[in-house]
Amino acid sequence: MTEVGAGVHVWPRTWEMLKRLGLEESLTKLLATPPKNEPTIIFQFRKADQPGGVLLKEWISNDAAVRFHRAELQKALVDSLEGRCRFHLSCRLQSYEETNEQVRLRFENGLIAECNLLIGADGIKSVVRKEMLQKSGRLKGDEGSIEPIWSGEIAYRGLIPLERLKQVMPNHRATKLPMMHMVVYPITQESVVNVVGSVRLADEGALWAGPQVTEVPKEEFEQRFTGWEEEVQALIKCIDKPTRWALFAIRPLSCYAHQRVILLGDSAHAMTPHLGAGAGQAIEDGYVLADILSKYSLDLEGSLKEITTHYDRIRRPFGNWVLRESYIQGMRSELTAPGLEGLKEGDAKPPMEKLYELLETMVRTWDWAWDTSVASQHTKAIAKL
Ligand SMILES: Cc1cc2nc3c(=O)[nH]c(=O)nc-3n(C[C@H](O)[C@H](O)[C@H](O)COP(=O)(O)OP(=O)(O)OC[C@H]3O[C@@H](n4cnc5c(N)ncnc54)[C@H](O)[C@@H]3O)c2cc1C
Structure with a gap:
């Protein structure tokens, strides 16, 4: 996995497999709390494309999704191979x-x-x-x-230290919950908030002329989400160096x-x-x-x-x-x-x-x-x- 600084979801189906491979203990160390078998909010969905957004749905399940910082997950997986193969x-x-x-x-x-x-x-x-x-x-x-081929979409990504988000907006829901107004969830033992906001620019298969991944000025990210609710604006405000990903498949x-x-x-x-x-x-x-x-x-x-x-x-x-x-x-x-x-x-x-x-x-x-x-x-x- 090449990408260094971003979040990665691991759903229960994959988590079960990682456990069977004996990786539960080493991977759980990367989480603030081990996944519990009790009702957990997987995501809160909001209608956020307006000032004062609206809660639409709480997706609750007994099996939690686990969320890692990609580089930390990658390192733990590589470490688990130590002595068993040569790179x-x-x-x-x-x-x-x-x-x-x-x-x-x-x-x-x-x-x-x-x-x-x-x-x-x-x-x-x-x-x-x-x-x-x-x-x-x-x-x-x-x-x-x-x-x-280009899917016709781009995604803006960024990581925010939790403390920074708390300073900018102390009651921001993302300080406590995984959210979908943009896709927002905590990683790195819940000390960092991972943010992804995607936008469709064209139909699938259209030509993408720019770089696949690039750093962009914060203003570009802000412009794409003008008029969205205050919590979305606060997230963008906290990301100093957003990256823009052209989404290919x-x-x-x-x-x-x-x-x-x-x-x-x-x-x-x-x-x-x-x-x-x-x-x-x-x-x-x-x-x-x-x-x-x-x-x-x-x-x-x-x-x-x-x-x-x-x-x-x-x-x-x-x-x-x-x-x-x-x-x-x-x-x-x-x-x-x-x-x-x-x-x-x-x-x-x-x-x-x-x-x-x-x-x-x-x-x-x-x-x-x-x-x-x-x-x-x-x-x-x-x-x-
Ligand atoms: C915005 C975004 C969010 C995502 N979120 C999630 C998520 O939450 N959960 C999830 O499961 N997935 C997520 N993904 C998808 C995930 O990142 C990829 O599916 C995953 O990284 C694929 O792993 P891979 O090892 O197949 O490929 P890669 O991670 O691309 O690794 C390929 C490796 O091969 C090497 N390589 C390439 N060419 C050569 C060559 N010619 N010779 C030798 N080596 C070579 C590269 O250097 C790299 O190390 C996300 C992707 C994006 C873009």
Whole structure:
């Protein structure tokens, strides 16, 4: 995970898996309090596009979502591997060639390496995905999945020390609650508030000409949310150096694996962040793949076909589904999804019933993160195969 300073949600489905991997103790140390099995506010939703915003819904559940500072989560995960694998940093993959016996990797620094199975976890701009689609002859139909496409949205992000927000607005709800007027929740043992505000500028697939991520003046962030409620203004005021992210994704792929090459994480299903699920899906890929590999470890060479087929059949339908749902969830929160005609941002008197219905749909869209488990889905899929 490349991004350093921002929050990352881990939903109960992913948390359960991290616990099974024995990471509960080390990861819980990063939280102010361990997740409790009691009614907890997951998010408070507000109609915030007007002065004096309105509370629309409190999403309450027994299983809490856990929220980390991305760099802290990443460090804890890397630390947990200590002594069990070797990292070779500063090696950028340029291309690979596959023979019947192995995969030969060529790096930008001139290094060459060989392996019997290549797992491409090289992110949204994946070189492995590009090469795999071209070499596998699976390109037909997947042409639009090689390069990421702009979703038409941008997101402003920033982190605020909690104490600063308290000084600027002592009773700001975000000092106590995770909120959705923008997406706002506490990280780093609840000492920092993570803020993300997304805006649609164009339709999916439009051309984005600027840098993908850049620091922007605070005034740009303020302008996009002019007229929004006071708490939103206070959040923006507290962010000295906001960043602007053009949100990219790929189109769902028709294969996640071919011969000796497997795609994992954003390289397989880079998605927009509206379900807060991209990193979680990457972790699921890793968990399922590790389990499949361990089952075939005695005859890896003889079982390559089974390994790639199982992985692809188990992970692709779910990864692709989350990818598309994430995009649609974004359209819902921007009031541009089909069926939301009649709702528009900034409307002081919108049809409230429709707004409540929308929030019910949005919350239900996360049911999978509560009601399903990777382990049981995986066991059932393996049994079927
Ligand atoms: C605004 C925003 C908010 C988000 N919030 C959440 C959230 O709350 N919860 C959640 O689950 N997800 C969230 N995500 C999504 C999440 O950030 C990604 O899905 C996740 O980082 C994907 O992990 P990855 O390891 O597959 O890819 P990456 O994190 O992109 O890591 C890829 C790695 O590969 C390396 N690499 C790239 N190319 C090469 C090459 N050629 N050779 C060698 N190495 C290479 C990179 O340096 C990097 O280290 C969010 C994303 C955004 C933009």
